[in-house]
Amino acid sequence: MESVERVLKGDRLALARLLTQIENEEPSGLEALSTLYPHTGRAHRIGITGAPGTGKSSLVNRLALHLRQNGWSEQTDSEAESVAIVAVDPSSPFSGGAFLGDRIRMRDLYGDPGIFIRSMASRGALGGLARATVDMVEVLDAAGFAVILIETVGAGQAEVDIARMAHTVVVVDAPGLGDDVQAIKAGILEIADILVVNKADLPGAENTLRALQLVLELAGTAQRTNPDAKAENAASKTVWQPPVLPTVAIQGDGIAELAQAIHNHREHLDLSGEYAVRERARVRNEMEDLLRQQLMAGFLAHQPESTFEDALAMVLAKKKAPRQAVRELIEGRNG
Ligand SMILES: Nc1nc2c(ncn2[C@@H]2O[C@H](COP(=O)(O)OP(=O)(O)OP(=O)(O)O)[C@@H](O)[C@H]2O)c(=O)[nH]1
Ligand SMILES: [Mg+2]
Numbered sequence: 001m002e003s004v005e006r007v008l009k010g011d012r013l014a015l016a017r018l019l020t021q022i023e024n025e026e027p028s029g030l031e032a033l034s035t036l037y038p039h040t041g042r043a044h045r046i047g048i049t050g051a052p053g054t055g056k057s058s059l060v061n062r063l064a065l066h067l068r069q070n071g072w073s074e075q076t077d078s079e080a081e082s083v084a085i086v087a088v089d090p091s092s093p094f095s096g097g098a099f100l101g102d103r104i105r106m107r108d109l110y111g112d113p114g115i116f117i118r119s120m121a122s123r124g125a126l127g128g129l130a131r132a133t134v135d136m137v138e139v140l141d142a143a144g145f146a147v148i149l150i151e152t153v154g155a156g157q158a159e160v161d162i163a164r165m166a167h168t169v170v171v172v173d174a175p176g177l178g179d180d181v182q183a184i185k186a187g188i189l190e191i192a193d194i195l196v197v198n199k200a201d202l203p204g205a206e207n208t209l210r211a212l213q214l215v216l217e218l219a220g221t222a223q224r225t226n227p228d229a230k231a232e233n234a235a236s237k238t239v240w241q242p243p244v245l246p247t248v249a250i251q252g253d254g255i256a257e258l259a260q261a262i263h264n265h266r267e268h269l270d271l272s273g274e275y276a277v278r279e280r281a282r283v284r285n286e287m288e289d290l291l292r293q294q295l296m297a298g299f300l301a302h303q304p305e306s307t308f309e310d311a312l313a314m315v316l317a318k319k320k321a322p323r324q325a326v327r328e329l330i331e332g333r334n335g
Contacts, residue, residue, distance in 0.1 A: 004035045007143050012116065015143050019118060022135045033135055039142035043084075044266055047166030049152045049188060054174040055198040056151050058249035059258070060085055066255045067147055068114055072263040080114065084145035087119040088133055088152040088162055116145060130161050134286065137165070160188055165282055167275065168265045170194045170258070173212060175204035189215065192242050193265050196258060200246035212244050238272050240265065299330075 006014035021029030048056050064083045071079050118140075120133060133150065140148050152162045163169050171192035176199070189195075195216070197208045243261050247254030269275035300308060311325040320328075 004032050007032075007036065007139065008039060010144065012113075015116070015139070016118075018139055019136050022139060023120070023132050025132070030135075033138060036139060036142035040138050041141065043137075043141040043145055043148045044168070044262075045137060045141075045148045045150065045166045046262060047150045047152065047163035047169045048172060049160075049163045049169065050172030050196075051174075051177055052153050054172045054177070055247075055249045056153075056172050057087065059170075059172060059196065059198060059247060059255075060087070060149050060151050062249050062252050062255045063259060064115055064149060066252075066259050068112055070256070070259070073260050081146040082114040082116075082144065083147045083149060084116040084140040084143075085118065085149045086133060086136060086140070086151070087117075088129065088150065116140065116143075131289075133162055134165055160191065163188070164191055165286075167269060167278065168193050168262050170196055170262070172196045172198050173208055174199040175202050175208045190219075193240065194258070194261050195242055195244045196247050196254075197244065198247045198249050200254065201248045201251070205246060209244055209246060216242060216244065238268060240268050240272075240274075303329075 003014050003018055007018055018029060018032055022033060023029075048060055050056055064085060067081045067083050069080065071081055118136065120129060120136075137148055137150065150162065150166060169191050171188055171194070173195065174197065195212050197205055197212065199205065200209075245254055245257055245261060247258060249255075269278065307329065311320070311329055314320045315322050315325050
């Protein structure tokens, strides 16, 4: 297939077109995805999530710039990495005015062939958004980007799901969001591999840092006294302790340390064998999702639309239990 060849050769126009097809769930895009899939598996996928306005886009831009200029680590003199950015937050596109004092450097970023930026259009269902994001990340991986940064607002389950598909999850907090730890939704803290307190230039940053460190210490203690977790940790040789890092994204402070921490986490995943474990869990999850989705779509396609709605009405009227209604739907008894 011609467009697939062009994407594999690094043709950006073909890449942009294919991503649009996938976003719109066009059959041609989904077909191309299957052809590209054997070329995936090389990119380091990094999820950046957190409450609205904490500075995720600013951080992502800075991080991308840093990776292009310095690679992962300044000490090792590592090579510049190609970076793709996917912003899943429709409310603040990357062209937004977050960089008034930084236009020139950002222009460098935008003209750089080693950077590809894509923001996701708003869609009705967040579930669909998660699906499309996963597929788009696969395409960017196949297209050869070494690093894929995925920005999502950590607000609900769908966002947690998107973050969960990353190899490294960075959770961003900032001072002044009210109760320090409440600002980070329960559930998202648990999937954090690295915690960032951005806007460390603002008052209250010290408190936010301390509060997060305390929460992590408590979580660590709970883990150490839990026998299951103990056995698991022994099996995986090394245990990752999520670091808490201060940054000032608008000035670029702390970005090198963040890049280093992400690099360390990736090394940890490889050395401990957790990389393979995570990949397996992620792909299993994705396949189970697709199976559920397609079985349901296949089932519903053979029924008049009213059948399910009628069953739903029976359950709402307490005339049937959900389990009973579903069994009868499957058995074709809809009385
Ligand atoms: N003082 C200060 N302001 C910052 C810092 N980083 C970002 N900001 C500002 O915070 C605002 C939000 O920044 P964004 O990068 O758009 O934040 P975001 O988390 O991507 O926002 P959403 O995508 O809308 O959730 C902007 O006005 C930034 O200029 C920082 O380190 N210090
Ligand atoms: Mg943003």
